[in-house]
Amino acid sequence: MAAYLNDGMLLYLDHLVDWDTYFRWRKGDDADVPTERETLRVICDTAAEICASIEPAARADWEESARLENGEVRVPKHIADGYEKLREAGIVSFGVEEEYGGVALPGLVGNWILQMVARADAGLMTIVGLQAGVALDIQKYAPEELKREWLPRFATGEVQGAMDLTEPQAGSDLGAITTIAREDGDATFLDGEKIFITNGGCEVHLVLARDADTAEQSKGTTRGLSLFVCPRHLPDGTPNGVHVERLEHKQGIHGSPTAAIRFSGARAWRIGTKGEGFKAMLDLMNNARLGVAAQGIGIGEAALDEALSYTRQRVQFGTPIGEQPLVKNMLAQMVLELEASRALLYRCCALLDRNDAIAARLARGGVPEAEAAELEQMRERNSTRVRLLTPLAKYMATETCDRLTRWAVQLHGGVGFMAESVVGRLHDDGIITTIYEGTSEIQVSFALKEMSKGALFVVFDELRKELDELEGEPFDALAEKVRTGIQQILDASSALIQDFGYALLSARRLADAAVDVIAATELLRQARVDERRVDLATSWVNRRMLAVEMNTKRIAEGDVSRIDRCERIIGVYEAS
């Protein structure tokens, strides 16, 4: 069984991130980098130890759901106990800055912690993930007074957070939000209904609502939306107008409470600029997308461990089934997909961290003009890359989770289909990762939009630079195959310009091809510092560059009539 703090993470902790630059930019030239790195290691070890201890109760009480008692949400014991262990160790809201009482962990390390929590208890991860994300949004957008009020309480784990976007008529399309925000003097009040709100019984709600004074003009669009902090209690301790109407019964992640919330004249405090709440919420959503990607990886890892141990001990035809070539290939493919998804996710998180460090360096001042201009340029390019890598990382990690958990069920045979099967439950938990924080279809559509704005060129430019730096065998030959894949994608993408409908039709293929070459480059980077990973990178390149060729050939056909043919095909069935 892979360790909670596994090689895939240690590679980045020990080799693949330039921590020296990161800490000097973030904290100044006198940063004590060895001590900082040691602290990261201790935090990761602690998280790994806690998560391993959380896992047995989470598996045993998987069916336990949250309950609603007199308007208050009660989470199951395994969730409350797990949360308390993390809280006591100071591993909640891990992005909160030191000045507000937090530990300000790099995003990459925070992402590992979420992955570990998800592997142990996918339901608990949703609570910890949202708490960290909501705190980050308050830190970035709220006025100082609100930060001082809430962030120290997030850092100690006293309060938790929820993100309230979805309404019955506004799911993927948040422009349809109708929850209204009315100003009365200096105060603002919310009225409306939100559904599917994870951890909706918590204290601090971040709510996306439509400003009443511009509601008519902005109707049906994401303009005119503002973001609000809306607590369940007012400063004097009396209840605010935030009501938990009901909790949903779900197919998986039972320990995570999913609530319908009614706001009736709820006092709220705006964060960020009026009418630009959607932009601010995108920050939280992007962060949450990387969190859900971590959740996918964590659940996938748990399923892979189960599959490996079962196929070693289950004997059929006189040998363990894991010795059958077909099964061996499935297991190897599961490892490959998991490692490739991880590679893409970590690449994205590390870029975000680098940008945070650049921002801190520039904010401290005293940077010579030429260097500051260079840093700004780097930050801009990194932001462009992150905007494309984030939806791709979420898409890839969560689809991988779905496939891995499904294959883990398959490899358990009939046992996998039993109600109490761990892998069956992991599959039930994993499906949601491809749906919330934007479905897979929404992620690939977002990615397409970023590509059309030029992000693909920036991302590929960086890949080519990295590939050109690889030397010696087998790297030369592998890099050449990836370079060919990149060129095939660029050539094929010109077929998308002619028709927007055709571009949307091809968005999944294009996303698949893009993640294949990006993950390939990152796996090669890993293999350069850890020779045990050369086989991983080789196999990924050999398998996936064939898929890139196939996908890009299909895109390059540019056959716009396929959209109508889809319609006719559906018609054949419906008329039958």
Ligand SMILES: Cc1cc2nc3c(=O)[nH]c(=O)nc-3n(C[C@H](O)[C@H](O)[C@H](O)COP(=O)(O)OP(=O)(O)OC[C@H]3O[C@@H](n4cnc5c(N)ncnc54)[C@H](O)[C@@H]3O)c2cc1C
């Ligand atoms: C357990 C759970 C927890 C959740 N937690 C939260 C939370 O904490 N806060 C919150 O605000 N929301 C939350 N949600 C809501 C979640 O984010 C939405 O369910 C999700 O965004 C999809 O919206 P929808 O369910 O309305 O589906 P729809 O938008 O109706 O989509 C249905 C299908 O149509 C597809 N589709 C829709 N539009 C397009 C398009 N333009 N192109 C291609 N395909 C499209 C979708 O991909 C999907 O396959 C949660 C949901 C669940 C189930």
